[in-house]
Amino acid sequence: MLIFKSIKENIPNDLHWHKKLFDKAFETNEKRTAIINNRYKEQFAEYLSFRHYFRHSYGYEIDWNRLKPLINGVEESWKALKEDIYTFIKNN
Numbered sequence: 684m685l686i687f688k689s690i691k692e693n694i695p696n697d698l699h700w701h702k703k704l705f706d707k708a709f710e711t712n713e714k715r716t717a718i719i720n721n722r723y724k725e726q727f728a729e730y731l732s733f734r735h736y737f738r739h740s741y742g743y744e745i746d747w748n749r750l751k752p753l754i755n756g757v758e759e760s761w762k763a764l765k766e767d768i769y770t771f772i773k774n775n
Contacts, residue, residue, distance in 0.1 A: 686718055686771070705731055715775050719767045726760060729753055 684704065687694050692714060695703035705727070708718040719727070733753055 686768075690715060690775070701731065701734075716771065718771045719764065723760070723763055723767070726756070727764070730760070 684694060687704070687707070692707075694700070695707075697703075709721050709724050711717045730753060733750065
């Protein structure tokens with residue numbers, strides 16, 4: 684959200700603002716390049732989906748088989764996200 688605010692880009696303000704902001708981060712427009720590389724969109728969408736599920740469920744309903752790949756991949760995902768954000772900042 685801070686990146687969008689700093690470049691004075693509209694921030695969604697409705698019930699689905701997380702998903703809309705997420706999608707905008709992968710888009711290029713006349714003001715900027717994509718913030719996050721599209722090759723990670725599906726992977727990061729899984730984290731967003733988990734966030735939504737976790738916020739609206741109880742811990743005993745969590746499917747640990749579905750959660751395990753997210754946990755195992757979090758370090759690599761975080762590294763890729765940081766690299767994409769640094770690249771965006773450097774080039775914009």
